[in-house]
Amino acid sequence: MRGPAIDERYFDKLAQTVIDGQEEECLRIIHEGLNNGMDPLEAVEKGLAKGINKVGDDFAEEIVFLPELVMAADVMKAGMKILDEKIKAEGKERKSMGKIVIGTVKGDIHDIGKSVVAAVLQANGFDVIDLGMDVEPDAFIQTVVDNDADCLGMSTLLTLTLSVMGETIKKMGEKGLREKVKVIVGGCPVTQEFGDEVGADAVGFDSKDGLTKVSELLSI
Amino acid sequence: MKGFTGKLVGSLYPITEEECKQIHKSAVRVLEEGGMRCDDERAAKMFERAGCKIEQDGKLIKFSEKIIMEAFDKCPSNFKLHGRHDPELDINIGHDEVHFATVTGRYIEDFRTGERRQATRQDAIEGTRIADALENVHGLYKSVMWIYDEPKICNSQILVAEQMKNTNKTSTWVYNTGADHEIPDLIKIWGIAAGGAEALKERPHLIGHVIANPPRVVDVNYTSWLIGFCDAGIPVTVYSALMGGATGPATLAGMLVQIMAETLALVVQVQTYKPGHYLTFCSFNPSMDMRTGLWSFGNPEYGTVGTGIAAMARHYGVPCVGFCICDSCDTDQQTSYEKALKLYNYALSGIALSWDIGGMAGFNFVTWPEMVLENEIASFIGQYLKGIRVDEARMAVDEILEVGPLPGSYLNRRHTRDWYRKEFLIPELSNRDFFESWERGHTELQEKAKHKAAKILETQESPVKPEIQKEIDDYLDFVVKRDVG
Numbered sequence: 001m002r003g004p005a006i007d008e009r010y011f012d013k014l015a016q017t018v019i020d021g022q023e024e025e026c027l028r029i030i031h032e033g034l035n036n037g038m039d040p041l042e043a044v045e046k047g048l049a050k051g052i053n054k055v056g057d058d059f060a061e062e063i064v065f066l067p068e069l070v071m072a073a074d075v076m077k078a079g080m081k082i083l084d085e086k087i088k089a090e091g092k093e094r095k096s097m098g099k100i101v102i103g104t105v106k107g108d109i110h111d112i113g114k115s116v117v118a119a120v121l122q123a124n125g126f127d128v129i130d131l132g133m134d135v136e137p138d139a140f141i142q143t144v145v146d147n148d149a150d151c152l153g154m155s156t157l158l159t160l161t162l163s164v165m166g167e168t169i170k171k172m173g174e175k176g177l178r179e180k181v182k183v184i185v186g187g188c189p190v191t192q193e194f195g196d197e198v199g200a201d202a203v204g205f206d207s208k209d210g211l212t213k214v215s216e217l218l219s220i
Numbered sequence: 221m222k223g224f225t226g227k228l229v230g231s232l233y234p235i236t237e238e239e240c241k242q243i244h245k246s247a248v249r250v251l252e253e254g255g256m257r258c259d260d261e262r263a264a265k266m267f268e269r270a271g272c273k274i275e276q277d278g279k280l281i282k283f284s285e286k287i288i289m290e291a292f293d294k295c296p297s298n299f300k301l302h303g304r305h306d307p308e309l310d311i312n313i314g315h316d317e318v319h320f321a322t323v324t325g326r327y328i329e330d331f332r333t334g335e336r337r338q339a340t341r342q343d344a345i346e347g348t349r350i351a352d353a354l355e356n357v358h359g360l361y362k363s364v365m366w367i368y369d370e371p372k373i374c375n376s377q378i379l380v381a382e383q384m385k386n387t388n389k390t391s392t393w394v395y396n397t398g399a400d401h402e403i404p405d406l407i408k409i410w411g412i413a414a415g416g417a418e419a420l421k422e423r424p425h426l427i428g429h430v431i432a433n434p435p436r437v438v439d440v441n442y443t444s445w446l447i448g449f450c451d452a453g454i455p456v457t458v459y460s461a462l463m464g465g466a467t468g469p470a471t472l473a474g475m476l477v478q479i480m481a482e483t484l485a486l487v488v489q490v491q492t493y494k495p496g497h498y499l500t501f502c503s504f505n506p507s508m509d510m511r512t513g514l515w516s517f518g519n520p521e522y523g524t525v526g527t528g529i530a531a532m533a534r535h536y537g538v539p540c541v542g543f544c545i546c547d548s549c550d551t552d553q554q555t556s557y558e559k560a561l562k563l564y565n566y567a568l569s570g571i572a573l574s575w576d577i578g579g580m581a582g583f584n585f586v587t588w589p590e591m592v593l594e595n596e597i598a599s600f601i602g603q604y605l606k607g608i609r610v611d612e613a614r615m616a617v618d619e620i621l622e623v624g625p626l627p628g629s630y631l632n633r634r635h636t637r638d639w640y641r642k643e644f645l646i647p648e649l650s651n652r653d654f655f656e657s658w659e660r661g662h663t664e665l666q667e668k669a670k671h672k673a674a675k676i677l678e679t680q681e682s683p684v685k686p687e688i689q690k691e692i693d694d695y696l697d698f699v700v701k702r703d704v705g
Contacts, residue, residue, distance in 0.1 A: 064511035067465070109433070112466040117511030160367075160398040160441075191326070193338065193368075206512045 003036035010038075018051025021071030026079045039084040044094060048083070049125070052076045053063070056123035066116055068205075072145035073119035077128075096127045098218040100154040101143045103131035105164040113187060113207075114155035120207040121214060137168035144172075144181055150218055153210070156187040165190075166198035173199070182217040186210060221309045221358050221387070223317035223572075224598075227474040227607030228316055230534070230570030234527045235476075240535040243473070243528075247480035248285045256485045258675070260440040262447070263489060270492040273577075275681035281438070281485070288484050291491040297537050299455055301359065301573075302423035304388040304413050305685065306405035307569065309553070311358050311390055311573070313427075313500060313539045318567040318605060319358035320598045322351045323545055323579035326365040326588035331670045336585065339364035344382045346677055350588045352387035352674045354577075354596035357362070357591070359390040361575045365583055372397065373703045377405045381696045384413035385689045386682045390570050391426040392457075392575065400434050403448040405699055411452070412691045413684075421453030427573075428454045430490065431484035434462035438489065444687065446490060455498035456540050458486035463515050464507030464525070472521055475505060477527045487538075501533040503542030503571065507574070517582055518547035518558035526562070534570065542566055544576030545583065551590045551666065559594065566599050588677075589669035596649050603645040614639070648672075 004010060010033065017026035026048075033043060055072040058064040072102060087094055102118050104111045111133040118128045127145055144152055152172070154165050165185050172178055178199075185195050186204035195203035201217055204210030214220075223492025235243065255273075258264045264278040270291070273282040303309020311319050328339045362379050370378050376396040383391060393406065407420075414420040428449035433439040449456050460482035462468030464475045482637060483501055490499050501527030506515035516522070526542050533540035544562045548554035558578055566574050577598065578591030619635045622628075630636045649668045651658060663671075682689065 062511060066508065066513055067470075067510060109437075112463070112508075113513060120513075158398075159396065191338075206514050208512060 004032065005031055005034055006038045011050065011068065014043060014047030014079075015051035015054065018048055018072050018075045019054055021068065021075055023075045023078050024039070026075050027082065030079055030082050034082075034086060038081040040090065041092055041094060044080070044083050044087075048076050048079050052123050053125070054174065056120075056125075059120070061152040066119070069123055070115065070119040073122040076122060088199070096216070097125035097220055098151060099127045099129070099147055100146065100151040100153055100214065101129045101131065101140060101149045101151040103135035103140060103155070104133035105154050105161050105168070106134055106136050106157045107164060108156045108158050109133045111155075111159040113157070114153070116155065116207045117155070117186065117204065117210045120211050124211055124215075126214065137164060137171050140168050141172055141175065141177070145175075149181060151182045151184060151214060153184045153186070153204070153214070155185070156190065159189045162189060162194060169199045172185060182214075184210065184213055184217065221303065221311055221319075223311055223319040223358055223501075224567065224602035225317050226602075227569055227609070228605045229318055230568075232527055232568035232570075233531055234524055234569070235531050237535065240532055241478055243476050243532060244535065246477045246485055248283070248288060250477060250481040251283035251288070252285070252483060253282075254436065254440050254481075255280045256436045256482070257281075258438045260438060263438045263443045266489050266492045270488050272488070283485060283488060285353055285578045287488055289486060291484075291488040294491045294495045295487065295536075295538050296496065296498055298539055301390040301427065301455070302425050302531060304384075304389060304425050305415065305688075306388045306683070307481050309358075309389050311477075313498075313541070313572045315534060315539060315570045315572070317572060318570070318602075319573045320356055320563070320577055320594075321359035321390075321575045322347070322357060322361050322363060322577045323543065323575045323583070323586070324362050324365045325579045325581070326581070327585040328364060329551070329585060329587035331587055331589050331673055338368035339366065339370045339586070339594065341367045341378060341382065342608060343367075344379055344426075345386055347586065347588065347591070347654075348383050348386040349680045349682070350591055350673055350676050351577070352389060352683065353680045354595040355672070356393075356595045356602065357389070357577055358698055359392065359573060359575075361388060361392050361394075364586060366396075371700070371704050373399055374401075374405075374699050376402050377409065377696060377699045380406050380409050381692050384409055385684050385692055387659035388683050392429070393426055394429040396443055398441055399703075401699070401703070403444060405695075407448055407452045407454075408695060409692055410454070412695060413688060415688075424454050424498075425684075426454055428456045429502070430456050430458045430486055431504075432458075432460045432486055432613065434467040434482060435478060436482060436485075438485065444535075446486075446493065446510050450490065450494040451495050455500070457500045457502040457503035458490060459483055459504055459529075461504050464505065465510060466508040466513075466515075469604050470507075472525055472528065475507075475525050477523075478533070479505060479525070480532055500541050500572070501529050501536075501541040502540065503527075503529045503566070505529070513580065515545050517543075518543040518554070519563075519701065520561070522604050523562040523565045526571065527565050530566070530569035530571050539572045541573040542571045544574050544577070546580055547582070549581040549584070551580065551587060551593070555590070556593075556597070559602070560597050563597065564604065567601050567605055588673040589666060592669040592672045592676075593649065593665070596647055599645060599647065614643075 212218040298314030546558035
């Protein structure tokens with residue numbers, strides 16, 4: 001049986017799965033497409049990225065809001081996992097706005113705010129490696145190094161765990177990473193004064209502010 | 221200190237009694253089937269003692285309805301928070317009386333200079349003095365969230381000490397830094413303020429907060445506070461701090477179910493650790509603003525769910541308290557409408573104590589003129605709560621028959637003189653000038669509030685006995701030497 005035509009309409013279908021938050025359908029289309037010779041880079045640019053950009057634009061216009069954005073980002077992440085493997089296997093490279101490692105610091109299990117920021121960044125073209133919550137300083141640093149990240153984002157909701165941010169930034173300095181890797185911090189107790197005190201490059205006060213500040217840090 | 225009472229207190233039922241039963245049943249199902257994750261061994265042991273099902277090596281606790289209702293059987297239906305060394309300042313925490321208390325913020329708008337800055341120790345003192353002077357402020361939260369000109373490690377101790385030295389009104393405490401000595405130090409200071417540890421047990425003057433970590437986690441830090449509060453005889457308020465749409469469902473009924481599930485678990489924990497201990501429910505239920513991901517407090521859903529928690533509290537026979545707070549970042553109309561609507565709804569639903577006076581933008585800033593203005597809002601609400609009292613004297617039929625028809629007037633009548641102060645609110649700050657007079661010259665409301673705040677600070681002295689202030693200072697010296705050197 002002939003496979004589907006891998007054309008603009010096919011990529012639009014893929015984009016729509018991101019817009020609609022349909023992970024299962026997204027993965028089905030990707031596997032089907034790859035089995036029929038779909039170029040993974042095209043699938044990213046014309047499919048997933050197109051979908052997430054639409055969601056990002058609609059979010060900026062307040063046509064959709066965070067639930068749609070976060071679901072779209074989750075679908076994008078699932079799809080990108082498969083496509084990135086294929087791209088690597090074919091010896092190709094994918095363009096990115098910038099690579100950001102993000103997580104909630106050690107001792108803190110709150111991650112909603114951080115996940116929202118991750119989704120907004122992803123919706124705006126950044127590659128986000130989300131380490132989740134309760135992340136050790138060394139885990140942040142190793143992930144930054146392993147992925148050649150441009151930026152580290154740390155979040156906390158608790159006053160008690162603020163010091164972990166300072167500790168992580170200090171260790172990054174000791175490893176000579178601070179020239180290349182920018183640091184943004186955020187969360188309820190994180191003030192501008194605190195950010196300055198620990199040597200962060202920026203403090204994000206909400207998800208949109210985080211996006212603006214990361215874009216400025218990476219000169220986008 | 222008599223709170224506001226009246227026909228309308230507790231008259232609001234956002235859910236029927238039948239719906240309360242449905243919410244209860246659903247909350248029980250959540251606890252029976254899903255349980256609470258428990259990150260604390262001490263808490264796990266408490267739940268085991270209560271008869272809960274313990275799974276996953278003590279990490280998952282499941283509850284039966286029987287265990288939950290046995291815990292409620294032990295709960296007192298009301299209690300008193302005591303003024304320190306002043307019974308006039310006692311407040312009843314039950315279902316018939318409404319009280320208002322201050323709320324906190326990290327930043328302060330200095331009303332003398334207009335500058336917005338981080339709060340200092342002096343601000344903590346001034347905020348306490350102003351709250352102490354205001355007649356419709358029945359209790360205090362910490363006047364500022366954090367004192368930026370004092371060491372982090374003993375910040376809570378200094379905050380509490382300054383509050384205890386500057387007012388005898390009732391208080392409350394929510395966990396601050398988690399530093400090792402924080403719990404015993406604060407209990408010691410509260411004890412000194414009460415007149416000793418035994419006096420604190422007999423006449424507790426604050427409510428302590430014990431909060432679940434949503435969704436459905438019993439928190440390590442709050443278990444430490446539970447033990448501290450219960451051992452010291454300090455009543456507790458137990459609640460969820462879920463955020464609708466993020467750590468709780470995006471429906472109001474769903475939020476209420478999860479809030480109840482987490483609250484019921486904490487009721488079991490408290491009543492197992494210390495049977496018969498005073499506790500309340502509490503409203504702290506923001507929803508996520510889906511545009512920014514930030515929590516939103518000023519929204520109507522927060523207020524509505526809060527009144528739902530109050531209805532459930534009445535269903536279970538325990539009191540309810542609550543945080544109000546607003547989203548507005550300025551002393552503007554948004555602050556007024558967000559707060560007045562919610563405070564009024566809370567009062568109608570019988571929430572016994574609302575922390576709201578003087579703070580804005582979540583817990584982000586406070587300003588003393590706003591505290592003064594909201595003292596006035598409280599007086600309006602108190603007046604509304606009275607409703608219309610109907611009796612022979614008030615119906616005034618004889619008076620009506622005597623005075624009318626025109627040209628009769630009531631103005632110079634004994635009946636009017638006897639009753640107008642009792643029946644009509646005479647506001648201190650609100651404008652009632654005729655428009656044209658007002659146009660010719662007036663003092664802005666904010667200016668009136670600033671003037672009053674300034675006057676209070678010039679004249680208000682601490683009502684706390686000097687010997688108590690000294691004992692608190694001596695203990696604080698010890699704390700600072702120990703922690704800072």
